[in-house]
Every structure is written in structure tokens, then in C-alpha cells.
Amino acid sequence: MKLLIFRTLLIYLCVLFAMRLMGKRQLGELQPEELVSTMLISNLASISIESEEVPITASLVPLFLIALLELLSSVLSFYSQSFSNLVAGRPKTVIQNGRIDQQALRMLRLSAADLLEALRSKDIYDPRDVSYAIVETNGTLSVALKPSREPATLSDLGIAVQRAQATIPFVVDGQVLADNLQFCGKDMDWLERTATANTLMVSEILLLLGNDTEDYFLLRKEKGAPAKGAQ
Known part of the structure; x- marks a missing residue:
């Protein structure tokens, strides 16, 4: 049982590393060669987990070979349009x-x-x-x-846009998304002031959305009602 748990954990980590190495996109966005690589890797992983008599290297070696081939294919596709057309086709x-x-x-x-x-x-x-x-x-x-x-836009209707950036998350389940804060011209000081204004610590915020204005949407982790910032 311990061996099975160890093999499963090792295969999981190796597959995760291989997928990260290949830079996988969402399944619906996979190119044909990426989908093939994903299917082969999943099959190799399942064989190694289910069949204890099979040496674990028998799955790890071809697993990483497939990952390297996919990585090589993506590099060639980047530098050669002809190769990309051959492998992935054309729109x-x-x-x-x-x-x-x-x-x-x-x-x-x-x-x-x-x-x-x-x-x-x-x-x-x-x-x-x-x-x-x-x-x-x-x-x-x-x-x-x-x-x-085409649906009418605000510019078609002659309506002035009040904000330049879309509303994006600043805090999700107590975790601060510093890049999003910086993107909207805000910093940790602004975040701390906002949390204090709502009598909260940052770790107590379930969701904080905002943009490059002073408008924001805040939801506590508790069951309290959401608060909306001043315009």
C-alpha cells in the first residue's frame, strides 16, 4: 500500500512537471500534437500506477521523452511556419x-x-x-x-467611459494579487486603507474587486453583506 501511494505521488509530480514544461493550455485550446501528447502521458501515468510489477522508470522515461518532443515541436513551430502548418494545419x-x-x-x-x-x-x-x-x-x-x-458600444452611443481599466480582483480568499494592484496604479498602502475602512484585516477579505478608480467591491469571508466603495 505504501509503495502504491509513493508511486502515485511520484507519477503525479512528474506528470505535473512535464505538463508545466510543455506549457499546457486549456483542453479546448489544445493543438492536435498537444492533445496527443496529453493522452499518451495520461496513459503512461495510469499504467505505472496500476501495474506495480512495471518498473517506474518504464513510464518516466517515455513520459519525459514525450514532453521533450512536444517542447521541441513547439520551438520548431515558433520558428518555422511551414512546420507549424504541417503539424497543426491552417485556419x-x-x-x-x-x-x-x-x-x-x-x-x-x-x-x-x-x-x-x-x-x-x-x-x-x-x-x-x-x-x-x-x-x-x-x-x-x-x-x-x-x-x-455588431452590438452597439459606449463610444457608438456617445457615452463617456468613467474608468480606463476593467474591474479585476485585488484579493481572493485573503490572498493579495500584487500584480493586479500595480496594474491599476494601487499599492499595499491603498489596500490596507481599504481594509481598515471596512474594519477588516486583509486576510479576512474573501473578495476585493476594483479598477483604476476609487470604486471597488468588497466581500467579507464571514456572512456579512458586501460593501461597495465610494465613487
Whole structure:
């Protein structure tokens, strides 16, 4: 039992290190070669954990070899567009000026129903509203609406924007995100003053959101009501 726990912990740490080495993105954003590497690594890890008779090096050696091959592939893709096209393919335009390219759909083996489903996931129900749509190399659909179908922005309505930065977290579960504070022109002194103004210590804050103005949203770790800063 102790051996099983040790092998599981070791494999977990090694897989975690390998994934960090490869710089994994979210699963939905994986390129084909990245997805293959992830699947192979997971299979190698499970074999080493489940089969105690298999030497642990029998999984660790190919595991790190796959990680190094993926790292090498990403470097080559960065410096060579031809290699990148060979491994990951190219983006393909499937809608242009409201017209669906049926030949492109056949090349991608993408049905019309699949295309409509992808459009609906972006709250688009009529292909005629699309200026162009591209299937990216990771399988996601990027869409640009026609100018007449674009939602109105504040600048279109002539409304002045009151803040330059978006609202981002400064404190999450008592942990200070110093980079976010600096990004909005704030520092620890501002954070301490804000916490004191709400009769709290920083460690007692569950959530503190703000931007580059003096407006903020604060939520205590306890069940008290959230407080909102002055404008």
C-alpha cells in the first residue's frame, strides 16, 4: 500500500512537471500534437500506477521523452511556419460575407449542423449576419459579425467611459494579487486603507474587486453583506 501511494505521488509530480514544461493550455485550446501528447502521458501515468510489477522508470522515461518532443515541436513551430502548418494545419474560412463555403466544410468534415451549433454557442442564429467565420487549428470557431449586426458600444452611443481599466480582483480568499494592484496604479498602502475602512484585516477579505478608480467591491469571508466603495 505504501509503495502504491509513493508511486502515485511520484507519477503525479512528474506528470505535473512535464505538463508545466510543455506549457499546457486549456483542453479546448489544445493543438492536435498537444492533445496527443496529453493522452499518451495520461496513459503512461495510469499504467505505472496500476501495474506495480512495471518498473517506474518504464513510464518516466517515455513520459519525459514525450514532453521533450512536444517542447521541441513547439520551438520548431515558433520558428518555422511551414512546420507549424504541417503539424497543426491552417485556419480555414467557412463563412464569408454571409455565404457558407460548402467546399471548406467538406474539407474539414464539418456538417452544416455542426456549423450552426458552433454559431449558436456564440449567440448567432443566422449565418447571413456573419462577415466571416474561421475554424482555427484547435477546432474552435472565430466569428466576426457584419458591421450592421455588431452590438452597439459606449463610444457608438456617445457615452463617456468613467474608468480606463476593467474591474479585476485585488484579493481572493485573503490572498493579495500584487500584480493586479500595480496594474491599476494601487499599492499595499491603498489596500490596507481599504481594509481598515471596512474594519477588516486583509486576510479576512474573501473578495476585493476594483479598477483604476476609487470604486471597488468588497466581500467579507464571514456572512456579512458586501460593501461597495465610494465613487
